[in-house]
Amino acid sequence: MKTEFLSESIEDTGKLAQEMGSKAKQGEVYALYGDLGTGKTLFTKNFALGMEITEEITSPTFTLLEEYDAEIPLYHFDLYRIESPEELDFLSFEEYWEGKGVSVIEWAERAQDRLPENTVKIYITYIDSCRRKISIEHPDY
Ligand SMILES: Nc1ncnc2c1ncn2[C@@H]1O[C@H](COP(=O)(O)OP(=O)(O)O)[C@@H](O)[C@H]1O
Ligand SMILES: [Mg+2]
Secondary structure, three states: OEEEEEEOOHHHHHHHHHHHHHHOOOOOEEEEEOOOOOOHHHHHHHHHHHOOOOOOOOOOOOOOEEEEOOOOOEEEEEOOOOOOHHHHHHHOHHHHHHOOOEEEEEOHHHHOOOOOOOOEEEEEEEEEOOEEEEEEEOOOO
């Protein structure tokens, strides 16, 4: 199933992400696709708010992964620096979605085919300085 949204502001993107975060369940994987500055980190911050994570979300560009503890933990990946999917072996990448948390992955392009089948895919495209197109592909169960 594919759903498309037009975000006309930071608040629009935030509201959508917060709503999705509030519904996130253990073991789910959310993959974020889109160029630099489209709003992947903004989306993740608001998604975390929806999960009732109060800690500040920082960008894990240099660490690849930040974990946030909560009733359902959040695993926030940023794969920008990954050059080949094999590098993900060092992260034990696949183990995260077998765990009890929810994974949100920025630069999911870099993981290529190493995402689970039931990944929710979120494509963000830049329209102009305040507008974004957000397409969400839900897995068909
Ligand atoms: N409608 C919108 N949705 C998301 N971000 C927006 C929007 N309009 C403007 N922005 C701005 O775009 C930038 C997105 O930055 P960021 O979330 O760090 O992007 P990314 O992680 O994709 O590189 C922020 O400065 C944000 O304020
Ligand atoms: Mg980012």
